[in-house]
Amino acid sequence: MTRKTVRIAMNGVTGRMGYRQHLVRSILALREQGGLDLGDGTVLWPEPVLVGRREHALKTLAERHGIEHFSTDLDAVLADDSVDIYFDAQVTSARGEALRKAIAAGKHLYTEKPTATGLDGALELARLANAAGIRHGVVQDKLFLPGLLKLKRLIDGGFFGRILSVRGEFGYWVFEGDWQDAQRPSWNYRSEDGGGIVVDMFPHWEYVLHELFGRVKSVQALTATHIPQRWDENGKPYDATADDAAYGIFELEGGAIAQINSSWAVRVNRDELVEFQVDGTEGSAVAGLRDCRVQHRSATPKPVWNPDIPATEVFRDQWQEVPDNGEFDNGFKAQWELFLKHVYADAPTTGTCRPAPAASSSPNWA
Missing domain, CATH: 3.40.50.720 (NAD(P)-binding Rossmann-like Domain)
Structure with missing residues (x-):
């Protein structure tokens, strides 16, 4: 050697x-x-x-x-x-x-x-x-999360049939900094310092969507600054000038539609801080950072809308865990x-180190 x-x-x-x-x-x-x-x-x-x-x-x-x-x-x-x-x-x-x-x-x-x-x-x-x-x-890095690697395995195996839609939820409550310290640095909330959730998270969504489901053809997004004032590392108040939430719709090549909500002003009511639900003609999956659950067409229950009686089904129990089947570095x-x-x-980089665009969802590095 x-x-x-x-x-x-x-x-x-x-x-x-x-x-x-x-x-x-x-x-x-x-x-x-x-x-x-x-x-x-x-x-x-x-x-x-x-x-x-x-x-x-x-x-x-x-x-x-x-x-x-x-x-x-x-x-x-x-x-x-x-x-x-x-x-x-x-x-x-x-x-x-x-x-x-x-x-x-x-x-x-x-x-x-x-x-x-x-x-x-x-x-x-x-x-x-x-x-x-x-x-x-x-x-x-998101491409290498165990949950998304399991999702990629399902895609490569044809589990979904024709993929119809992708729904993503990301975020958590970032404390304002007045009565509890913020979990993120203050510059993240000042646009003049390069902050903002679109700049931070949309590059991730671009390569995840591109590599797993198809190239992004168009983007519509509504951004918001839900928390207009925060406190910095020295306990001093400052005006938040950057977006802390973005609600995006992405049109993908092949016809699938992705909807991804990103927010630092949301309290978590899901299993992981980020989750993607993928629905296809033959089956669906919900993938997070580490876990992935599936529901095949043949095992899909038949929900009936009736607001007059309480739900008797535990919908989460109707999904099956995808096994690790390997170790994830x-x-x-x-x-x-x-x-x-x-x-x-001179190893190839397709699907691994493909240079990513800026947050504006621009074309990839050529």
Whole structure:
């Protein structure tokens, strides 16, 4: 076996997502398993270079995990020829400038979504990356959720027949921050800082719908700012200028219609924080983060509408659990493996690292 060291500049790893999912559960997890075997006698050994604005925070992370290199100077890191890949998990408003610098430096790109908050910015980055001849992709972690992997198995097996519709419900109550601390950072609720639930969640819905059910042909969405005032991390009130809920209808190639509600102002009355119900001519399924339940045409009950008597059926009991039939790795790690194989073994990326559009539901990166 030949071990090849791959140096990866990781910008934004002091944030929750960048640290937990990308650094610890992906890159460091790959190191713990001995690297990534490419199958040709080569093992990739990822070596993270931590990048950020706060030197103390970077030093703390580096010491905690035995990481040798960190820097607050992005330009210097990008000028280092030993760094092969640039990864970005910064706040949305800071991402575009950093990605343009990385493209100019000739680094392969892997980035959190969205690449930009509008169509023009996303297409500019795509064209620059293509012109530079670099490998590039956007995180699409939802495709690797156990519940959606089970749903994909059903689709591939022809369980649904002709798919008619997809209904998605996502969200939970994010506290305003006055009498209980908010679970999300305050910038998420300021449009001037790149916040908003459309910018955050519609990129996910685009690739989930595209990869599982068909390309999105058209989008209609009503957005709202239901909570107009929130309190920041210092307990100070601020005006929420970004949308905290969006109610979307998506027309898909093939004729299916998807409806997805996204909200940070909804209290959860479902089994998981996100659920998708898929109805087809031969059967239906409800998939969440981990679980998936089905009801086949042959086992569909015959409900009768009668508001004059109480319901005697427990409708949830009429569905069957889809078994795991395998082990599911962390989705972020699985996609990191696919991207690294794409860069260093020329592996295909269809359905895995297909670059995603901006939140405006624009065309995919070409």
